[in-house]
Amino acid sequence: MQLQNKKWTEEAFLAERQNVLASWPTGKGVDLDEAIEYQRGIAPEKRFQSKLDNAVKREVTLIQPRAGVPLIEAHIELLRYLENEGEADLLPTTIDAYTRLNRYEDAEHGIKESMASGKAMLNGFPAVNHGVEGCRMVTSSVASPVQVRHGTPDARLLAEITLAGGFTSFEGGGISYNIPYAKNVPMEHTLLTWQYVDRLTGYYEEKGISINREPFGPLTGTLVPPCVSNSIAIIEALVAAEQGVRSVTVGYGQCGNLVQDVAAIRALEQQTKEYLDRFGYKDCNVSTVLHQWMGGFPQDEAKAFAVICWGSAAAALAKATKVIVKTPHEAMGVPTKEANAAGLRATKQIISMLADQKMVEDTVLAAEIDIIKRETRCILEKTLELGNGDIAVGTVRAFEAGVIDVPFAPSRINAGKIMPARDDQGAVRFLDTGMLPFTEDIKAFHREKIAERAKNEGREVSFQMSIDDIYAISKSCLVGRPKK
Amino acid sequence: MQLQNKKWTEEAFLAERQNVLASWPTGKGVDLDEAIEYQRGIAPEKRFQSKLDNAVKREVTLIQPRAGVPLIEAHIELLRYLENEGEADLLPTTIDAYTRLNRYEDAEHGIKESMASGKAMLNGFPAVNHGVEGCRMVTSSVASPVQVRHGTPDARLLAEITLAGGFTSFEGGGISYNIPYAKNVPMEHTLLTWQYVDRLTGYYEEKGISINREPFGPLTGTLVPPCVSNSIAIIEALVAAEQGVRSVTVGYGQCGNLVQDVAAIRALEQQTKEYLDRFGYKDCNVSTVLHQWMGGFPQDEAKAFAVICWGSAAAALAKATKVIVKTPHEAMGVPTKEANAAGLRATKQIISMLADQKMVEDTVLAAEIDIIKRETRCILEKTLELGNGDIAVGTVRAFEAGVIDVPFAPSRINAGKIMPARDDQGAVRFLDTGMLPFTEDIKAFHREKIAERAKNEGREVSFQMSIDDIYAISKSCLVGRPKK
């Protein structure tokens, strides 16, 4: 199939379905009509879309953990614990790393090993292997809506099985689940596989079943400048909307400077709506998610709590619709359920204490929103231009040209020419704008910001700044200052 | 002696000293000239005043715990732990409750019992009983400056012994260590005993030894409106400066609404300087301290961390000179040293991450600073008027008249006519302004703020709001909303 940003015909979609469902035995368990009826039976309070829409209306921030273990019973127990002891509003099911690579044989082996040893031998829940029924056991055993969270370049079968399995939200996108999660997968390929996922979601939507979709905002989680992640989130929202998706949660990974973080969420929300409107997707519901700091964490648990709380504060003051929560074990390894719930409770406390507080768009915040929007507009307009008005085609070319560029990505199809570093107030700026299609004044803005920091630190502008910034939070600071 | 805000003559002071030192055997151990020479030997980096002045200059926020155990060795071990494992910048020595009431016999008994049982039988360090030498063992065993923190209406002997003992800062004041800490002690009495403490401090100052003094900002720690605590802090600063004190740290207990907290610290700093200037104390160095939430804490440790972190964020964004740190055990009991250090590390992480961030005085913050300043001015000017220009005499009359009034205080000499409650954004306002000498527009401001909340909550304005607010933070919220 030739990539273009155009809704797949029902025939093309249904034809492709046959191949997808045939790729692993559990695919046979999916009956789309039956699945739609099953989803119709799920009460609104157990659906992402209605809970999110409600939160948007009330301007409250919901909290959601990451969590997944290989076996069904243990996973249900974990989710219940996070709901009851962690006070989670929304639940996840994090998928294991084999399933993410469509290595279902390996996942099967992992399930068997986990059963035999009584220990978790996979780093997540292998939903494809557990099949529709296994998924329904999970989603029907908890009181909150459950989302699939993963990092899968080709998530077509995963989507088929989990949506039939009662999940009401599905994370990921053709860019955000490629560039940070793969080494050598072509952009055309992931955009096509994710059009399939979006088309499937749109199919449910046509039948009156709203499934929420969430582009993965944080990307590599490491000093990603807001305009980069916002541009990608908006592209994935546009591509999803074209396939019929009507509930989109656009995401952003906290950078750490409060003004920048609040500005990023506000800019993201405003521009996502603006672009959706411009291309005629006027009935698409937009919500936002802030991910607590996604880079390296401090090892000390008390300090990790502080990082968690600061992310919660940013989410609350930005009035993000939800916040994805880290745990005090982050730097060490997959958290215990207790550590996970502790992160949630700390987050809930901050969110609740700040529920009635909001950052007002005074001059400083307004200026930050403005710069993010201008940068984002540069990237998006150039991408559209490269695609002759087709955002999907443009995206492929934009990555080739470095017009979209993600820092520290493992993927070889990413140019890797930009270099971020913090400015003197800790906002993430560009040390090198690479091939990003910025105007001269934007480039000058970044040069000045970085120069100001270099001057205050009494050193030359250099890559060492970025390195220092990568380690900074795990060493208690935001800006990686040179040692005295 | 007749109370007036006038520097005690050296004769009057020295005469009074004899009585003070005779009140307990260890008083004999104080030789003022020798003590001054001893203090002169303490390096600047181990002195509060120089460390604070330096922090003011660099606009950084230092962190300080509360801690005290009965026996000298254990206390030294505790302080070293907090300095090394807690990364404390400034150290405390919290005094036990018997010493605070000058019950040195009981304290002696507590020391013996603690020695015999190997357990801490007092809730603090009985510095008077340990005498000058005991204090010097403590202050010389750690790398950081050490402050005396207590709650003692008559702290004259405690001051004599601890200043001779090498402590370089002394908390408290005639109002702030009376109203929240006593049931029935006359205001004249504590203002006089604290003039003595300030005169002693001034005496050291005259000899070139700067001792820092810190009025106790949070008072009852429970919904104290900023103007009330700021007024009291400023009065105590003025009274101290008159006796020759030249390093004052004015304090404030976090209320929880970020804008109000930052505004309160800024207003406090600005007005303290303004009043000191006005009365001619132009060479007095002013620094500020924010106390993390002083009211009831959540029992859950993860939630307690969140409260701690939110207080740290307020301190950092307000650029308070230091922050007094709570622990995850707060709601349960005196913390272990591990819990204490954990609170410190979480605080340090937030302070460091926010070191380069600052709240700009845009319209909203400026308006909040303005209202606090106007309220404070009303109280202070009326107090001066009541004292015919003498702030000390005026204070006595102001308490009689309810012109100064502290909510929820145990003291019978406090009018107890005001009632605080939060507004719809969580800022602490007045449900009842009692006899506070506010202008009509200020009263109207508070009426409207509370009415707005009541309307949004669909209930009448009532004392129940205040009660709900008292419990709110321990139940995860800032504003005590009615149950749905």
Place this chain on the structure above:
Amino acid sequence: MDAKKTLVMGVIGADVHAVGNQILNYAFREAGFNVINLGVMVSQEEYIEAAIESAADAILVSSLYGHGELDCQGFRDKCDEAGLKGILLYVGGNIVVGKQPFEEVEKRFKAMGFDRVFGPGTTPEEGIAALKKDLYGA
């Protein structure tokens, strides 16, 4: 419910924590009790005197500051000696030093003669419910 029951309450020892005391006072009155509130820094003798004077049905002791265990020692005996045999005796707050398992703390205070023991974070409602049960059997 029978006639109004009388409670004597206060914060024991050298303890000045006034907030909980003021709220409990308000809540007990609202709940229909006759309340003699002695405020903070109350000695054992003061509670007992007030209870005798008011023919109280219960004495409610608060302790927050950590010295509760010392301050409460011998309270039941003093009540007995003063002729208040069998009077209902509650204690609540942060009654020991430090974070300790509540079950153990409860056991120790029950052994000291308190009928009920309430830990940190007790709401007025819980206190009222217990009083209604113990005083009215409801």
Place this chain on the structure above:
Amino acid sequence: MDAKKTLVMGVIGADVHAVGNQILNYAFREAGFNVINLGVMVSQEEYIEAAIESAADAILVSSLYGHGELDCQGFRDKCDEAGLKGILLYVGGNIVVGKQPFEEVEKRFKAMGFDRVFGPGTTPEEGIAALKKDLYGA
């Protein structure tokens, strides 16, 4: 110091954590090593091939995502079989699932034939210091 030593490095298995890899790559080069960086998602075979081709002095394995213990199994044997007997073998990162005592983890990986094992939060400097010691005796 002797001639430039050659290191083969990469992130093993299905692991895509690229940040630490990029920084180590930079730091090792700055420190004067000849570095063959295979990036993320590297199989045991790829390390070994690269090491043979470049006559490497050491193989540096990173694992962050939790499957390190599975992915590293049999690595030393494969090296031996391929004729890389005695080649210096390091492993580092978040090499096991969950928070585990480092001493035990280290023991397990040493038993698997790794010469040195580095836990979470290792700085490039620590790695460089160890390499200098093991390769130059400095």
